[in-house]
Amino acid sequence: QRLNDIVGSAYYVAPEVLHRSYNVEGDMWSIGVITYILLCGSRPFWARTESGIFRSVLRADPNFHDSPWPSVSPEAKDFVRRLLNKDHRKRMTAAQALTHPWLHDENRPVPLDILIYKLVKSYLRATPLKRAALKALSKALTEEELVYLRAQFMLLEPKDGCVSLNNFKVALMRQATDAMTDSRVFEILNVMEPLSDQKLAYEEFCAAATSVYQLEALERWDQIAITAFDYFEQEGNRVISVEELALELNLAPAAYSLLNDCIRNSDGKLSFLGYKRFLHGVTVRSSNTRHG
Template identity: 80%
Template sequence: MGHCCSKNVSVVNTDVTTSARDRSAGTRESLPSPSGNSESGDARSGKPTPAHSFSASPFQSPLPAGVAPSPARTPGRKFRWPLPPPSPAKPIMAAILRRRGPSKPVDGPTPIPEEGGDGERERRLDKSFGYAKNFGAKYELGKEVGRGHFGHTCWAKGKKGELKGQAVAVKIVSKAKMTTAIAIEDVRREVKILKALSGHNNLVKFHDAFEDTNNVYVVMELCQGGELLDRILSRGGRYTEEDAKKIIVQILNVMAFCHLQGVVHRDLKPENFLFVTRDEDSPMKVIDFGLSDFIRPDQRLNDIVGSAYYVAPEVLHRSYNVEADLWSIGVITYILLCGSRPFWARTESGIFRSVLRADPNFDDSPWPAVSPEAKDFVKRLLNKDHRKRMTAAQALTHPWLRDENRAVPLDILIYKLVKSYVRATPFRRAALKALSKAIREDELVYLKAQFKLLEPRNGCVSISNFRAALTRNSTDAMRESRVPEILNVMEPLSYKQMDFEEFCAAAINPYQLEALEGWEDIANTAFEYFEQEGNRVISVEELARELNLGSQALSLLKDWIRNSDGKLSFLGYTKFLHGVTLRNTRH
């Protein structure tokens, strides 16, 4: 949910799934899928734009020169899946159509309506939200500043109360456009998320929500500095590293906050970040929580939503968590640094295929002139294995962004990893302790920051420290997403304390370490420590039990144990750190 007085720019905004109402930036139109025409047109004047104007930019219009998009509606799109999809195409199409509702596409067939027909479904839907009904008494509406398929955004001024005389943005969502239960729930959940999260410096402020017979009115902070997308285009599609850092730090800070609260955004892109003012150093706000959702730390979502150019591979595989937002931030960073998209094609299906299979180009200009730290930063976000991706808090301690004077936010990943550690077997804890002794100083910066945030007493932390840290950062969203429930399974910490050395063993992630260029050296050093202090004779059957595997895995695990002494080999140690699934054992 968002707004602003930013101008319309003719760009490809290829949504994998649009929210079941107007996209919250409110000022931008979703264009049809790329159709092979790379010329751009000016959406405001309808005049053709010289082809070279966006040659260095990824934002090319699919429309013929001189043809502007409709300002009033978002055309539907028919999906075609040329790749053998991780899940069948028909269920994916059905899920997309259910979310979009029965609106007619501009250039494709009408989606098959749900059972009962539009009229009967309309009668069944409860469009009462329980919001106040006195909007007109409290606000005076002004000019429209943006329009989408399901509503529009207007400038408004408070007539009484705390906001008397203050300019605000009002999102007006048409109830007539809420043609599915999903559409209604999207609106309800977005308002709930905005209300629960409001207060962070880089998140658009929510004021109130109202409704009447025809509309829902969402009153928010008015940002008048335009979209991040507009500023990228005004610079010719490229930022200096120092300027890019200022942008990315703000994005990471607000996403670390959202993720700690158990909220995944699911539609991060330059259009969804607004500047408060036109000033060059204006702070930036994230908007549009229309596709966002509450999520528990160990939960996996499976609905395909977002925007095609920014969608993470695991979203297309229909199993994802907050790491999907970090992929999108990686795409944004790539664009800021070089002015082009890391994954591009003329069709949505081509984009998806590129996201799943292609590697970003770091060889062509300007990448040779970009610092190694910046390239490493982007690569660690654009890792197709979501387990190897940095979290938002980790990214803020990466050498490219590191600043000792900037506070590091608490990371929910720490809770997930410590939970697993305290419930692990002694053998696995010994393997992790050996690994923690081999990590580099760069990785210790993040761990030291997280340990400090737990406010240790006498150099140690217990479950009370973890609980207090969550309480200090708690919002209504955290309770809604049930993040505090993770403390219930950390109960073994109630009876012990953890010093920094053991905290490091508990809070390191072998998958993330494997993504480092120096992983082989780290693993070799760790195995030396393991040989000294943790390795022991272990049978194949016991090893299977350690990994929660059945008898079908025994033949695979034999290769992990040395014939000479019955202990884990180097291969066995590294595999043991990662664990194995039944799917792995079938190969």
């Protein structure tokens, strides 16, 4: 459920709150503001008036150049940046923040992340080409970048290295919160019925539970995408028409001209640009739009 009332102290308000459409991601923004202040002693967004602060939140970027930021660890700066992302889809969730290298503690339990359920739901409804695109993307991630996904996989208590629909149900019943109940998790479980007669091994789970938007927020995104495309070329790329690509991306015929650069003239397969655009057709938002 998305909320639309503007609430909270101006300095801590997320951009989407000002746009009157927000959810729990706004809380992660506020944590980013608090962390920024704790690390440097000043606010990331400042002005003399409330309206000025709001403009700063919407348009300005936090300052990571002035003292003491040069002496702050790269991990701490990355943690703050990934919370103060103006696109709420690219912001870390609470579970992801707890597995971030700056905070990660092997002895601290990580909560089950509802985002996993939403992403796996979309993956199960995706076409074979979309699944291949995500599998290539997850293969390009380093072990450090997979810490969060491995933690979520273990929370599902895999049997023989795989998880099924029952694993998702049991984990949810064991760790369910009011927020999870309110976010239509149980409806999502119903859509995950294809898992009732199939299983996900760890590698495919990583593909299913990877968020393209959040990876784009990483400084290493360009390298990840290049490496992923190399894997995709070897294992998933195939000949595709503009019309078929538009259907995959849920685009109307009027958008066909925008896709010409996405397909190589040499062999009719997706180009690197096409692969990156195609990845966005795998997102939760586009899947929900397309399937209703």
